Amino acid sequence: MTKGSQPTDGGNLLFSDSEKIAFVEQEPLAEKYIRPFLGSEEFINNIKRWCLWLENAAPSDLRKMPKVQERLQAVKVMRLASTKEATQKWANFPSQFTENRQSKSDYIVVPSVSSERRLYVPVGFMSANVITSNLCLIIPKASKYHFAIMTSIMHNAWMRAVCGRLESRYRYSASIVYNNFPWPLNPTDKQKQTIETAAQAVLDARAAHTESSLADLYDPLTMPSNLLKAHQQLDKAVDAAYGKTKFANEAERVAFLFELYQQYTTLIAPIEQAKPKKARAKV
Numbered sequence: 001m002t003k004g005s006q007p008t009d010g011g012n013l014l015f016s017d018s019e020k021i022a023f024v025e026q027e028p029l030a031e032k033y034i035r036p037f038l039g040s041e042e043f044i045n046n047i048k049r050w051c052l053w054l055e056n057a058a059p060s061d062l063r064k065m066p067k068v069q070e071r072l073q074a075v076k077v078m079r080l081a082s083t084k085e086a087t088q089k090w091a092n093f094p095s096q097f098t099e100n101r102q103s104k105s106d107y108i109v110v111p112s113v114s115s116e117r118r119l120y121v122p123v124g125f126m127s128a129n130v131i132t133s134n135l136c137l138i139i140p141k142a143s144k145y146h147f148a149i150m151t152s153i154m155h156n157a158w159m160r161a162v163c164g165r166l167e168s169r170y171r172y173s174a175s176i177v178y179n180n181f182p183w184p185l186n187p188t189d190k191q192k193q194t195i196e197t198a199a200q201a202v203l204d205a206r207a208a209h210t211e212s213s214l215a216d217l218y219d220p221l222t223m224p225s226n227l228l229k230a231h232q233q234l235d236k237a238v239d240a241a242y243g244k245t246k247f248a249n250e251a252e253r254v255a256f257l258f259e260l261y262q263q264y265t266t267l268i269a270p271i272e273q274a275k276p277k278k279a280r281a282k283v
Helices: 017-026 028-033 040-045 059-063 066-080 085-092 144-150 153-162 174-178 189-207 225-241 250-266
Strands: 014-016 034-038 049-052 107-111 124-126 136-140 164-166 169-171
Touching: 014 017, 017 028, 017 034, 017 049, 028 034, 028 066, 034 040, 040 107, 059 066, 066 085, 107 144, 144 153, 144 189, 144 225, 153 174, 153 225, 153 250, 189 225
Parallel strands: none
Antiparallel strands: 014 049, 034 049, 107 124, 107 136, 164 169
């Protein structure tokens, strides 16, 4: 898991939906270089946003697009005015994001900030064509099994116990939440297949409500019954992969995960420290 890509552009490489339409009318050649762009807010609330993605743009094309050049000049000026030396150096590359972590394949996206009211943090698959910002986290080349575990109540209980907070909202991180999460140790092929089937049912339930955003679908008061039931079946399948069938409450679930974490970490052999060499006596 890693953060998405960071433009550090002063907003000059980004467009709202209406801004994108107006820009393409003025600069039709730029359309092939405009890609969908999302952060946590856009992902959860289904807000359309776009960016100029000029990673492989031909210099000959850039010279034919004066409106694009105006935006690149604005990026250059913004970066030069920064107090950070690293950002100032990126002024030499105004057509590029300062941090490009875009996946070359489809990937899982996780919002870095999400409402504390939700039982499940919305997680989803994203096409490699969509540029995800540093306000989300991504898992390249992830499978349906990875999606299933990430969206399960098991992972969400762990997240609630260890994540940081932005005001009262959950603040997800790779280093604290994801990297320390104790995944099922040795699930059988049958268990993995059952989990993946349940994960597809969650995706299908979402797809049945195309008019609704993830914010609508995962609000405790408006969550559709078919989606909640699909999640509950997925939770049962994931619990079974851990060798558990029932937890009295979330506190018991979290205690189980911490015990498992302790077991996993004790399996890691400690690094043997080299003993200091004794100094030879002088003759």
